[in-house]
Amino acid sequence: MMYPPEYLVMIPGPTNVPYRVMQAMLAPIINHRSDDFRVLHRSLQEKLKHVFQTENDVVVLTSSGTGAVEASVVNLVRKGDKVLIPVNGEFSERLARMIELAGGEAIKVKAPYGSIPSYEQVKEAYENNKNIKALYVVYNETSTGTRITWLDRVKDMLARDDSYFVVDAVSNLGGDDLPVDRWGVDICVTASQKCLAAPPGVAPLSLSKRAVKFMKDNPPNTLYLNLPRYLKYYEENAETPFTPALSLYFALHEALTIIEEEGLDARIKRHKECAKVFYDSLAKMGFEHFAEPSCRSHTVIALKYPDGLEDKRFRSTLANEFKVLVAGGFGELKGKVWRIGCMGEVNGYHVKRTLSSITSTLEMLNAKVKATTTPSLN
Amino acid sequence: MMYPPEYLVMIPGPTNVPYRVMQAMLAPIINHRSDDFRVLHRSLQEKLKHVFQTENDVVVLTSSGTGAVEASVVNLVRKGDKVLIPVNGEFSERLARMIELAGGEAIKVKAPYGSIPSYEQVKEAYENNKNIKALYVVYNETSTGTRITWLDRVKDMLARDDSYFVVDAVSNLGGDDLPVDRWGVDICVTASQKCLAAPPGVAPLSLSKRAVKFMKDNPPNTLYLNLPRYLKYYEENAETPFTPALSLYFALHEALTIIEEEGLDARIKRHKECAKVFYDSLAKMGFEHFAEPSCRSHTVIALKYPDGLEDKRFRSTLANEFKVLVAGGFGELKGKVWRIGCMGEVNGYHVKRTLSSITSTLEMLNAKVKATTTPSLN
Numbered sequence: 071m072m073y074p075p076e077y078l079v080m081i082p083g084p085t086n087v088p089y090r091v092m093q094a095m096l097a098p099i100i101n102h103r104s105d106d107f108r109v110l111h112r113s114l115q116e117k118l119k120h121v122f123q124t125e126n127d128v129v130v131l132t133s134s135g136t137g138a139v140e141a142s143v144v145n146l147v148r149k150g151d152k153v154l155i156p157v158n159g160e161f162s163e164r165l166a167r168m169i170e171l172a173g174g175e176a177i178k179v180k181a182p183y184g185s186i187p188s189y190e191q192v193k194e195a196y197e198n199n200k201n202i203k204a205l206y207v208v209y210n211e212t213s214t215g216t217r218i219t220w221l222d223r224v225k226d227m228l229a230r231d232d233s234y235f236v237v238d239a240v241s242n243l244g245g246d247d248l249p250v251d252r253w254g255v256d257i258c259v260t261a262s263q264k265c266l267a268a269p270p271g272v273a274p275l276s277l278s279k280r281a282v283k284f285m286k287d288n289p290p291n292t293l294y295l296n297l298p299r300y301l302k303y304y305e306e307n308a309e310t311p312f313t314p315a316l317s318l319y320f321a322l323h324e325a326l327t328i329i330e331e332e333g334l335d336a337r338i339k340r341h342k343e344c345a346k347v348f349y350d351s352l353a354k355m356g357f358e359h360f361a362e363p364s365c366r367s368h369t370v371i372a373l374k375y376p377d378g379l380e381d382k383r384f385r386s387t388l389a390n391e392f393k394v395l396v397a398g399g400f401g402e403l404k405g406k407v408w409r410i411g412c413m414g415e416v417n418g419y420h421v422k423r424t425l426s427s428i429t430s431t432l433e434m435l436n437a438k439v440k441a442t443t444t445p446s447l448n
Numbered sequence: 449m450m451y452p453p454e455y456l457v458m459i460p461g462p463t464n465v466p467y468r469v470m471q472a473m474l475a476p477i478i479n480h481r482s483d484d485f486r487v488l489h490r491s492l493q494e495k496l497k498h499v500f501q502t503e504n505d506v507v508v509l510t511s512s513g514t515g516a517v518e519a520s521v522v523n524l525v526r527k528g529d530k531v532l533i534p535v536n537g538e539f540s541e542r543l544a545r546m547i548e549l550a551g552g553e554a555i556k557v558k559a560p561y562g563s564i565p566s567y568e569q570v571k572e573a574y575e576n577n578k579n580i581k582a583l584y585v586v587y588n589e590t591s592t593g594t595r596i597t598w599l600d601r602v603k604d605m606l607a608r609d610d611s612y613f614v615v616d617a618v619s620n621l622g623g624d625d626l627p628v629d630r631w632g633v634d635i636c637v638t639a640s641q642k643c644l645a646a647p648p649g650v651a652p653l654s655l656s657k658r659a660v661k662f663m664k665d666n667p668p669n670t671l672y673l674n675l676p677r678y679l680k681y682y683e684e685n686a687e688t689p690f691t692p693a694l695s696l697y698f699a700l701h702e703a704l705t706i707i708e709e710e711g712l713d714a715r716i717k718r719h720k721e722c723a724k725v726f727y728d729s730l731a732k733m734g735f736e737h738f739a740e741p742s743c744r745s746h747t748v749i750a751l752k753y754p755d756g757l758e759d760k761r762f763r764s765t766l767a768n769e770f771k772v773l774v775a776g777g778f779g780e781l782k783g784k785v786w787r788i789g790c791m792g793e794v795n796g797y798h799v800k801r802t803l804s805s806i807t808s809t810l811e812m813l814n815a816k817v818k819a820t821t822t823p824s825l826n
Contacts, residue, residue: 315649
């Protein structure tokens with residue numbers, strides 16, 4: 071089998087992985103029940119707490135982001151539980167479905183794809199319902215390029231029922247504001263291959279003390295996704311209950327080291343700046359943004375296809391002629407929308423090369439989208 | 449953080465990973481919804497079918513072996529289902545617990561640790577119970593170093609109720625006999641980091657057509673471990689439903705290529721030969737085997753500690769002075785038993801270096817175990 075070429079990976083995950091992080095996967099194989107592992111585990115815990123901005127424990131699952139999101143559901147939602155959830159895209163739909171599979175009643179606050187439910191709508195739904203067990207929010211809807219803008223305001227609202235606050239930040243933690251403790255997030259879920267810029271396959275999630283207490287008192291019908299079981303092994307021996315993806319642990323550790331070196335605030339600022347250049351430049355080119363201006367994601371840029379620009383032809387030309395990967399639409403947006411991942415390492419070079427390649431691709435395809443010069447970014 | 453030293457990894461997984469397989473993790477990051485991935489996926493499918501000796505589809509989960517074992521349970525076992533299961537160690541106990549968590553009734557056929565229930569005992573249990581949904585077997589009990597010797601005989605027995613036949617071969621597929629189709633195995637589960645000699649984090653499992661039909665008709669309450677969902681994505685687009693651990697996919701692909709180059713039969717023979725040398729030589733040294741001779745594993749050698757040889761001191765001396773890793777006991781055997789993984793790359797060099805290092809360690813510790821010369825192996 072031929073190995074694939076080296077692309078500029080501008081899809082919304084996996085994203086470009088820095089050289090140092092790739093090399094870290096070559097760390098020697100160790101016994102996952104040994105001091106060699108304990109050193110790795112403890113250091114990883116500290117670094118994860120930093121990027122989650124939390125004092126809570128952080129469990130690392132060997133799974134995709136969806137596995138960790140499912141863990142946040144099956145450990146917390148029980149039969150008959152009322153769960154409030156804004157729904158405005160494929161991933162929030164999927165999360166609502168998981169809540170229902172777990173026996174919960176998903177009270178959906180819907181908004182058209184490309185927009186978000188307002189805080190007032192969610193507050194009204196909360197006020198109209200009694201005994202809300204939890205608010206689950208997909209912070210950054212990868213399918214539509216939107217972000218929920220009011221997460222800093224829900225803590226007080228949830229005090230009425232001591233409702234749990236769960237945030238799916240799979241596609242923006244590390245690239246967007248998310249002070250877990252300050253915002254009172256009980257469970258925060260992310261994955262390695264998005265803004266953390268590590269390879270896919272491991273997914274960390276932070277757990278508040280009261281969430282852990284509930285889970286211990288009400289254990290789920292799963293071993294592999296049983297989160298208190300992970301914490302028990304962490305506490306007793308600084309080990310995992312099941313064999314972890316060691317090479318990906320080393321890679322994630324190196325990726326988090328890079329984040330510390332850059333500084334989390336600087337990293338988030340860089341994501342926002344790069345996203346702004348993408349939004350401004352692509353609008354100048356004549357592309358129409360899919361997301362409304364007030365709720366545009368800093369990490370996923372979603373664009374509508376103009377008439378005459380065909381999804382597969384556009385993206386395959388970009389990939390084959392320029393080695394630049396962008397993503398198509400997801401679910402019902404397939405063929406109508408394309409997306410850029412603005413994640414992880416993303417910097418001026420990535421932005422310029424992507425925009426330049428898009429410009430040239432449009433010329434090659436004779437697409438009727440306004441041309442522009444490539445903007446500059448420091 | 450300092451990286452760990454390069455050990456000879458003689459624990460029952462993870463095991464030594466060949467250089468080529470480690471390097472394969474450095475394959476460029478690709479879009480997991482692209483032709484680059486489809487090429488990888490299809491080639492991986494072919495190679496997995498070869499090593500599973502099956503025409504069945506093989507699902508690859510991003511998880512540890514336990515995750516895949518749990519998938520084999522939650523997709524097949526429903527409330528009230530009667531499931532027959534031999535129990536003779538920690539992993540079969542754990543599997544029985546998973547069956548109960550899924551609402552099944554686990555009919556345990558027990559044997560003392562170090563031995564296995566006989567075929568006759570299992571047959572008797574089958575005959576004494578009606579409507580047996582499935583027989584679940586941990587083929588190779590990693591915790592005790594035993595293997596079930598009669599798997600080739602159950603197919604006919606299970607015909608009475610059309611019972612499903614599920615084999616947990618996490619710690620011996622690729623290093624022991626397991627013709628999935630010939631033996632009529634409906635679900636066969638393994639993991640990357642054992643006899644396949646890839647890094648941990650992905651776990652393949654084969655699914656018979658009738659098992660898939662049941663799962664489609666009776667979908668489980670999970671998305672992440674929903675096996676028919678994987679097959680649907682495989683069939684429709686040669687994609688995975690959730691982001692796969694791409695780097696580990698490339699590594700597994702390279703590991704399976706090595707198996708093809710060696711030949712599966714030769715590989716299994718090599719495992720058996722290496723295991724025999726371990727058993728014979730360690731007995732000559734004065735160690736007592738934990739497993740009974742008739743059911744000793746070809747991939748995990750379990751040994752009792754003689755009086756005066758302390759677990760932690762023995763294994764840390766081997767690790768620190770000779771860079772050889774062996775494992776301790778698991779669960780209730782902790783401190784009483786130690787184990788050697790005879791897996792994957794294992795060859796004469798591994799065997800000799802391990803035995804030589806053990807001999808020297810015993811001398812250093814003045815342990816009263818009969819000394820011997822290091823045996824030769826071609």
